[in-house]
Amino acid sequence: MDEPRPRLVQRFSGAERTLHWVYALLFVILLLSGLFLYLGPGQNPFLDRRELMRSIHLDAALALVALFLLVAAGSPGTLRRLRDDVEWFDRDDARWLLWVLVPRRLRGRPLPPQRRLNAGQKLNTVLTAAATVGFTVTGTLMWGGSALPTSLSEAADTWHLLLTEAMIPLVAGHLVVALLFPSTRGALRGIVTGRVRLDFARRRHARWAETLEQGEDTV
């Protein structure tokens, strides 16, 4: 006899998924084009395409700003909901962060209940948003270049690079958790299709699942 089809629930809207994936694509383009502007001879196969790399980097940066403006204009509820999702941290969020840091064999308690975004996803969202603003401000100052005091463009340059160095482990960690951990497969499905299995929601996002079952949450 066929098993009953698992019930799916909507976790991310189309606008949220568009924001996530276009941001991810632009981030990769910015990272690679930035790397090819940064590396010197012997390390960089695109040194003789410096102007092209600079154009790609600037265009991708403009596209990133445009992405947020478009989402804000076309789907204002998306950014508002994201803001509300990351705003509140409670005791379960603190427990969740401790829980994921403890080695698996030492975890006595079950996973602390979480809302639609768990504590790690909230932190990741806040850090990424702050870094995006930081990249935009420092990048604009660098772009202003020779028209600004050298000390300001050099300070911006230093922080642009430091932000990049800080974001690489954050993004790498995000990718490892999303792609390599079987326990997060449901979350990956959610950001691809928008929907997750209800049993996944109950297991990993119990607080959110409760609101779904009470009919309080719609995407």
Added chain:
Amino acid sequence: MPAGPEDVFRGRPIGRRLFIVLLGAGAAGIALAKHAYAGDDATPGNVATSVPVGSMTPDEGREPSEGVHPNIVPPERFRYYSVGDIPDFTERAWRLTVDGAGLDGGMELRLADLKAFPNVAIRSTFRCVTGWRVRNCVWRGVRVRDIVDANSPNAKAKHITFYAGDGVYTDTLTIGQARSDHAILAWELNGRPLIREQGYPVRLIYPDMYGYKNVKWLRRIEVKPVHDLGFWEQRGWDDNAYVYTPPSNG
């Protein structure tokens, strides 16, 4: 005021505060870095400062940079780039040819001949277009204009092409740029002879512009009426490599 049941359930509103704190920390970081770099502000007036010749002892330029980056060779914190093989000149074999249609004269200089011109020393920041920089470099050498003037420049002297000893790399300056107080042929950095990777025995230093204009292992200076594009400029890089808004007569 004590928190109500709803507040206890929702926790604390931390997200926006954390975001604002991070932005504040970033702004403070930029302000601190700007303050730290304030002495470097590159303008036509202070891109380089003259220092007494010989004032830098070999240990003064040292910075504790070991282990900072695999490409940074202590003590000068440079990353060394080369588009060809690094030449291995000896002082005995090296010669600098000065020629071109813009000169009525011309000469071939040994290192000792070069050092016999009036020596100057400048303190400046070396800036690479890829973003790294080395502050407080004290370069000792002779002014490019002194070498040009010693060879009777004529009305065709509009541009100078500098040729590296690797046989590949070249770059150019206008005669106006090359006449700057800051344009020197340097053989010493921070009280020490240049190392091979740094351009031994002699390199061009023009700190008004990014490092790719500062040709290493100089072998030839050609003064001419026409403008050539340098190695990277032929590949699309800016011919105007000023690190600040260039002077209108540049």
